[in-house]
Amino acid sequence: MDDTYLVEIRLARTRWQIKETTRAITQKSGAERYRERHPHVTLYGPFTLKDPTRVQFLLDTIGTIAGSIGAVPFTLDGWERRDGMHGGVVAFSVSPSPALVRLSATLARALSCFTISLNAWDLRPDEKWFHVTIANRLPPGKAEEIVSGLTAPGYDASGSPATGPNTAGLRTRLLALAERMGVIHQRRNVPIRPVLLDDAGLRITVMHKDMILGEYDLLRQQWLAHEEIHNPRSWQQSLALYRRSAGFELSAPVAHEPGEIFLIADLHLGHANIIRYCSRPFVHSDVAEMDRVLIANWNYRVAPRNPVFFLGDLRYGGDARPDAEYRVLLNGRITFVAGNHDKNTRDTVPSALLACDGQEFLLVHDPANAPAGFSGWVIHGHHHNNDLRAFPFIDFAGKKINVSAEVIGYSPVSLQEICRIIRERTPGSEEPLLLRYPYVQ
Template structure:
């Protein structure tokens, strides 16, 4: 068999969530042997080189094609299937940003000059199927069975977690217990819910016969050494560069009017696992870095005289610092609305009310606690970015606003900005999923 190559982008922030969800799907539907072990978005290939000596030309062409593009955002959401000559494929849908579309087309044009692609999509990059494979080479009928199960009506029911984010890891463990107990499939297949998350390609990985040939860092604009590819510290540096370029890590005070009112929820300071559960742009091995950035972002956004309404879940976990230490580090005149993880937090209130621009706002941690008779806007946290279809940044139909840290870009949002967005709502828009993200569908 000829040597084969593949150019891909491996998942960054969402890798853990996607792997856990894929594992749960494979176990539930008996497709473990077909599961994709390294979630990625294919840019080009698989392919062979017309001349085996053109490996350096391959790397040089990829570097030239990447140029100064930086991180390439995309959105993961929903399920798709395709039956091909090598069997069925079940995948996460990918909605690409214009940057990802351009990068793929540029590489396809340049690499086709001296490669032989084995992927029909490379011949028509403008029609490319962007996806992240869950399982492939499935036997006849299997992909249809999986998609039918995943898209059954039970999966469309809104989720209302009562105690913080529902994690795919927990789902996988529950599924395993259910399966070992021998309970009928109809009782556990509904536990797997589709994800809707943004991510961004930070590195281009080139595979040669399933081994990494090279990895190009899109933010540093250089090929990494073999040591850097596998070094967690190097990945931490790539993630930091991404945060700064995307605006998730502020470096200077944000200028705004005097005596502003700001809102944010669900910092989860000291909580390492929240990095994986909610696909935060940090590495889970260094929760101190997450704390440092979140606190700095708060203080760059909020002046000492500003009012802040924090809507619950300040800290979490046995390794978190005492609440008094965290409070002392945060700017502003802060009102703490109690969250479900704030059992020991002192001087909290169950809810608060604000008025702005002729609108009434009720501030709570869990939107389920809002009275059904309240006709204004419910501002909340609690759901993080775990169900953006039901709890986006702004749901204009339900009049709900999710100010969870992940949803608003990891720094407090002003009430004035929220009012402006409501005031400028475009006709026909029902939901605004994320705030301050480099790419929002």
């Protein structure tokens, strides 16, 4: 094998979900041997060094460029196929932020002075193909076959067994129990639809052949010791810095008008697997950290006298604390709308109606439960960030508003803010607003 190097960003929040989706696609299509095991976005390379002794200079150059960048946002948006250097490629498409484009181009200009790139895109950084590989080195026709299958109507690569509701429920409970006991590592059946997920590069990884040569933390602005690279505590530090820089973790009360009405859904407190299923910016092994941040965000955003409408699924799972223990920790005069995972529904309502700016809003957990003849706006949760094309933050055409925690940045959003966005949108425009927080649109 050539003495090659590669500079990349490995996925952070979406890593588990993309790996599971990749596994499902390649297994279903018979392309498992071509599967990419470590999903990443290539920044530069593969390449060789003109002078093999300049390894430290390589790292120093990358560190200098990365030293003041911070997290680098991008969006995973569907999939595509292309012809690669060694055969067909099927990949998740990446919509890069300007920061990602600048980082890649800057690296290409600096590194090309003392490296020999084996990637034609490095010679044309303005035309670079940003992607996350699903499978590569595919034989002729295989990439086209995979993508044709993925785009076929009704395609489902989840591999879900056909079972009745009682059997499926028992099977799910037994698998969950075995996973908690450490007997098995459960692989969730992932339904395959074109992905639309936001992520951000938190670290730059430099590969030498198949080994990690070094990893630079963009939030801490330093090269990591080798033992830190895969350490969950180290990732906790990186993710905490990222949450604060992105506004996902508040550190002080947020000023607002006394009469503001707040909304949020789907906290899923106590539910570790929601971190993976919905790409939340936390370490899967520490659900207590997620609970702490979500509760603090709520209380920084909401004053004790503010009206709050919580649209279902406060907690979930056998390891979660009782519903009442979470409720007393939350500020506001709260109306609880029942969610499909809520056990105690004595103090909940099935739906609620609000008015703002002459508009009528129906509040319900699952938008499918809205009356067919309702002509106002439906504010809902239930779908999290799992289908942003159908259930974005604001769907102007369908008059739906998704306030699941992941979609609105992990803290409640005010009804007045929603009304302002509706009021100020470009006249005649029905382009959806995918996420409340500023990301690649």
